[in-house]
Each structure stands twice: as structure tokens, then as C-alpha cells.
């Protein structure tokens with residue numbers, strides 16, 4: 001950025017996502033969730049730099065290389081961080097990785113109706129013959145609960161929730177093995193939230209994978225197999241959803257705070273604000289808001305045993321429970 005400043009938007013993010021698995025990524029506004037998703041699609045701003053790899057496909061049993069410019073990863077998959085723009089545009093976006101963008105109204109083409117955008121995407125991704133385009137596009141809209149009588153509207157004539165559903169419909173068309181849904185339920189009423197996440201779950205089935213970014217913990221609980229919690233650009237905990245929302249509860253103090261802040265739980269928000277990503281402290285970024293802070297927190301905790309906290313790894317679950325109560 002200007003003046004030689006830089007922002008560490010995402011640091012040390014390590015996770016796997018298997019076919020048939022649904023991972024919810026949660027964390028406060030500005031913690032790096034959308035940057036992580038954008039990196040996987042090669043949609044970061046020009047001045048952004050990445051390191052590491054994000055391998056799609058390959059692994060045991062997967063065949064085929066990634067083709068020219070694909071950036072081959074281990075096991076024959078495609079390294080999304082190394083793939084060039086041409087590969088991303090031709091064979092990844094929409095086909096291998098679908099995206100429900102965070103700001104659907106900005107993502108839709110303003111001068112064309114929803115119907116024409118759906119039909120174009122159906123034609124492009126599914127090679128559907130002209131005669132069947134209309135019907136297929138209507139079926140696609142239906143899957144995302146987009147009302148048929150609004151198909152001839154332009155994006156500016158849609159409410160936020162309708163634009164959201166149009167974007168979801170578009171993202172589902174390519175049947176991509178990985179779907180990234182960046183807050184796909186923002187602006188929807190509770191019953192539509194449920195319908196949308198159920199459709200995403202149904203779509204994932206056991207052959208595709210879903211990474212859903214959300215602020216809606218109820219939606220995360222409804223859909224996810226695992227929960228990843230991000231804080232100040234780092235994944236601080238990955239947990240089985242049953243453990244996270246169940247009796248054991250989250251293990252990282254920040255993650256526990258997220259749940260405790262819910263009205264249906266303790267309704268007690270974590271005090272303070274997350275740090276600026278351009279001016280992160282040396283040690284644990286959560287330390288200054290953490291009730292368990294100690295000398296150890298001056299050093300960045302390693303992400304070990306699926307959690308990054310100096311204190312938690314030593315705790316027995318019962319001890320945590322007692323403290324939590």
C-alpha cells in the first residue's frame with residue numbers, strides 16, 4: 001500500500017476441505033475471511049501478495065494434471081495461488097470453484113436482467129442448447145428460491161435479499177466441486193436463511209465441498225460439519241461443529257466469546273475491538289481482550305491440535321467447562 005505500508009490480511013491459514021464436507025468460516029468483520037476466499041479464486045487486488053499454496057483436487061485417487069499454466073500442486077491438483085489468470089478464467093472460476101460473492105448487487109451486471117444473466121451462464125457452463133435455456137435458467141432460479149416473476153428485472157430493481165438469491169443461483173450453475181459462499185444469507189429473513197443453507201447443503205451432497213463465510217452462527221450450526229474461527233487474519237480454531245456448538249463448546253477464548261455474545265446464550269460481548277491488521281502486536285493478537293492473558297501471550301501461539309492459544313491446549317475439557325460456567 002502507499003507509503004510502504006502493508007496489511008497482513010491473512011496469515012498462516014492451514015486447512016483441508018474434503019468432498020462432501022461443509023466448513024463454516026466465522027469471525028468479526030475485517031478479520032480476513034473474504035480476502036481468504038478471494039485468494040482462492042485469484043480475485044485479490046493487484047497490489048496483494050500471496051505465499052504458500054491452495055491445492056484444489058489431486059490427492060489420493062484423483063487423476064489428471066492441471067494443464068498449461070495451471071500451477072500443479074502435489075498429487076496432480078491445481079495450485080490456485082500459482083494458477084495464471086487465463087487458467088483461472090477458463091477452467092477454475094464457475095467451473096471448479098463457484099462463488100457466492102459478498103456483495104451480490106455489485107457482482108451482477110447492472111444493465112441486464114437476471115434471466116439473461118442466468119441464461120448466459122447456463123449456456124456458457126453447461127453448453128445447454130438454445131431451446132432449453134429458458135427452462136434450465138428457471139430451474140436454476142428456483143433452486144435458489146429466486147421468484148420466477150422477478151426474472152425479468154434488472155439488478156437495481158431487486159432487494160438485497162433477492163440480489164443475494166440471484167447470485168446464489170448463478171454460483172450453483174457450474175456444479176463446481178468447491179463452492180465458496182461469502183455471507184450467502186445476509187439480508188434474508190430467518191426462513192429464507194434456512195432455505196438457502198439447506199439448498200447449499202443439498203448442493204454439496206457428498207461429492208462437492210462448501211466453504212461458507214458467515215456472521216450467522218445459527219446458519220453455521222445448521223449447515224457446517226466443521227467450524228473455522230478467524231481472528232485478526234489468523235485461523236485460531238478449527239472444530240467439529242458438534243463439539244463447537246455442543247456440550248464441549250469452543251476452545252479458543254475468542255471463539256467462546258463469539259458464542260457467549262449470542263442473545264440466546266449469555267448475551268455478553270467480548271470487550272474491546274480487534275487490532276488493526278496493519279499494526280498487529282508481536283504476540284497473540286487476542287491477548288489484550290482475553291481474560292486468560294498471561295506472560296506467555298507475548299509470543300505468537302502456534303496453531304497446534306486445531307487451536308492457537310497458549311492456555312487451551314493444556315486444559316482438560318472439564319476445566320474449560322467449569323471456567324465457562
Ligand SMILES: Nc1ncnc2c1ncn2[C@@H]1O[C@H](COP(=O)(O)OP(=O)(O)OP(=O)(O)O)[C@@H](O)[C@H]1O
Nearest residue numbers: 007009028029030031032033034035036045102277
Ligand atoms: N484492497 C484492499 N486494500 C487494503 N486492505 C484491504 C483490501 N481488502 C481488504 N483489506 C483489509 O483486509 C482485511 C480483511 O478484509 P476482509 O474483507 O477479508 O474482511 P472480512 O473478514 O471478510 O470482513 P466482513 O465480515 O466485514 O466481510 C481488512 O482489515 C481490510 O482492511
Ligand code: NI
Nearest residue numbers: 033034035102
Ligand atoms: Ni467479508
